[in-house]
Amino acid sequence: MTENGSARVLDGNAAAGLLQQLFVFDIATAQIQCGACGSTAAVGSLHLYAAPMGAVLRCTHCDSILMTAVHTPHGCWLEMTGARYLRS
Numbered sequence: 001m002t003e004n005g006s007a008r009v010l011d012g013n014a015a016a017g018l019l020q021q022l023f024v025f026d027i028a029t030a031q032i033q034c035g036a037c038g039s040t041a042a043v044g045s046l047h048l049y050a051a052p053m054g055a056v057l058r059c060t061h062c063d064s065i066l067m068t069a070v071h072t073p074h075g076c077w078l079e080m081t082g083a084r085y086l087r088s
């Protein structure tokens with residue numbers, strides 16, 4: 001643990017409890033906001049472009065890519081750079 005100004009800096013293990021709350025929810029009903037157009041929708045309502053290794057989910061308003069999920073021999077990967085937030 002180190003001090004950074006007035007905020008304490010810990011490692012990511014200290015956020016495990018909070019992150020577990022965020023990642024245990026019904027993903028289909030979670031709300032996602034598009035970073036391109038600002039629209040918000042349930043993940044289950046997005047347009048899915050399925051591929052053999054995974055899925056690309058696009059905004060129903062502007063067609064921007066919001067989520068890409070891929071399963072590889074090295075693990076599962078989730079990329080969400082097109083989304084502003086995901087809310088359970």
Ligand SMILES: [Zn+2]
Pocket residue numbers: 034035036037038039059060061062063064
């Ligand atoms: Zn959009």
